[in-house]
Amino acid sequence: MLLAKIVGTVVATRKDPRLVSSKLLLARPVDPKGKTEGNYLVAIDTVDAGVGETVLIVSGSSARMAAGMKDTPVDAAVVGIIDSVDLSE
Amino acid sequence: MQIARVIGAVVATIKDPSFDSIKLLLVQPIGADGEDVGRPLVAVDSVGAGVGEQVFFVRGKEASFPWHPIEVPADAGIVGIIDHYTVSK
Numbered sequence: 001m002l003l004a005k006i007v008g009t010v011v012a013t014r015k016d017p018r019l020v021s022s023k024l025l026l027a028r029p030v031d032p033k034g035k036t037e038g039n040y041l042v043a044i045d046t047v048d049a050g051v052g053e054t055v056l057i058v059s060g061s062s063a064r065m066a067a068g069m070k071d072t073p074v075d076a077a078v079v080g081i082i083d084s085v086d087l088s089e
Numbered sequence: 090m091q092i093a094r095v096i097g098a099v100v101a102t103i104k105d106p107s108f109d110s111i112k113l114l115l116v117q118p119i120g121a122d123g124e125d126v127g128r129p130l131v132a133v134d135s136v137g138a139g140v141g142e143q144v145f146f147v148r149g150k151e152a153s154f155p156w157h158p159i160e161v162p163a164d165a166g167i168v169g170i171i172d173h174y175t176v177s178k
Contacts, residue, residue: 001113001131001164003099032097032115032129047103056101056113056131061150062164067105069162079162080104085115087097088140 002057003082004029006049010042018072025049025078027057032087043076044069056080090145092171093118095138099131107161114138114167116146121176132165143171 010024023045029038034054041057046066049055055078063077064070097115101108112134120126135155138144144167146152152166153159
């Protein structure tokens with residue numbers, strides 16, 4: 001899973017019917033120290049995350065195992081809101 | 090599977106309910122000589138690994154298999170702690 005920071009929201013009127021009433025968030029991966037890196041991605045929100053929060057994103061087919069995502073066409077889902085990262089090195 | 094070093098832990102209070110009582114660890118993939126390869130990532134732990142240990146982990150949906158039939162939304166999971174390994178040249 002990736003650590004990422006929520007940087008915005010995405011609105012789409014025309015979309016797959018199975019995505020109706022799902023919140024789409026724009027996220028950018030961060031390293032364990034919180035520095036943003038890499039490409040932006042769109043993820044489905046399953047934990048009521050908001051802009052500015054650091055979250056846990058699961059990608060690939062595992063995203064469909066997030067709560068309520070069964071059989072929906074998603075490859076990235078926000079599954080946790082990060083309280084803290086303990087980096088011991 | 091890939092080998093990695095556990096470099097830290099991640100704490101999240103608000104998360105997918107399937108993650109309850111599952112430990113989330115930060116792992117840094119490493120090469121055969123122990124040097125870092127690529128970015129660190131968050132993995133679920135099914136074997137009781139700790140910071141500083143060398144482990145091997147699976148990527149993809151298989152990361153949730155240790156908790157079968159619970160569908161844990163994880164795309165990386167530690168499945169073994171390495172005692173030692175040898176590389177023939």
